[in-house]
Amino acid sequence: MSRQRIKAVVMGASWGGLEAYSTVLSRLPATLPVPVLLVQHQHPTAGDKLPWLLDTRTAMRVMRAMDKAALEPGCVYVAPPGYHMLVDNDHTLCYSLAPPVNYSRPSIDELFFSAGHVYGRGLLSVILTGANDDGAAGTRYIKQRGGITVAQSPQTAEAVIMPQAAIDTGCVDWTGDLVQIGDFVVEQVFGLQE
Template structure:
């Protein structure tokens, strides 16, 4: 943390995106979050559009938090992980509600990470944490930049540690990333942010 920076805020939510290699990466990060983690975690993971998804079940086996595939008009609850279903964009409609969309693909993807990140930034502004993990295209880079422009905290997996480095590297190249961290480091930082003292005291590192 940057001790001399007075830019403090209370975080309200985490938005997370991943593509190729994402199942393992998400599992490592979510495994670091304790059962008392207080923030909702909203996940867009690129999925095959015609296959049923067992992503929520797979992540639930590695996570102390409840994990569920989001439905349209889901109520956002603290300490819950929501994952986008196959072939739907997942958006934050307002501070209490998630919504699904079948609008066209963005960056060849539906769900699109950019769509999730941009909607989260528009609703929560500086109170959202954006996390971009492994992936083989540049989906998420523009959305992460939008989170940063709105004052939110932006985190990317270090490209060297990613199974597919293209996605986090694109975000770094776009100037969208406050911190580039390994998966374990991301998990530990989120665990701190999700604690009562972390949400009240975390200072943005610039």
């Protein structure tokens, strides 16, 4: 795997995601010079507790993604329940009420497709624990665009289907447990900063 400058990180999880995200994000410093965007499968009426919960578990600033918000380094953007979160060409966020993908809105694939289109080889994607194959197609697309793709090792996942589906695409560059993933993200992001 060649070293390249990372400009954004995208992550996806479903079943077991709160604990998985808590561990990964706890490894990321407040000075991380890129934005982190994450999708957690949630019921449309789940409310806004997830950003608050994650904000207590990381040095980074965690917030609910807002439509038309500009992406800033050192911030974690959480997709709101009931909306797909997309990255626009001007590096802002946008909401979509398009139909659910893999029974989910927000969908990991929808975020990965849009971010992969915008950032290309400057994107690092992470698939964590989950009970369906959302994110597998997005992982394949990001790899095709030259990005770096990561999956949680299935034997360490609370639900193995999601990371295994990504691995089964043959497009995952690296796997590890949650602590290793957090450290890998830091290493890759800080590795070739200008």
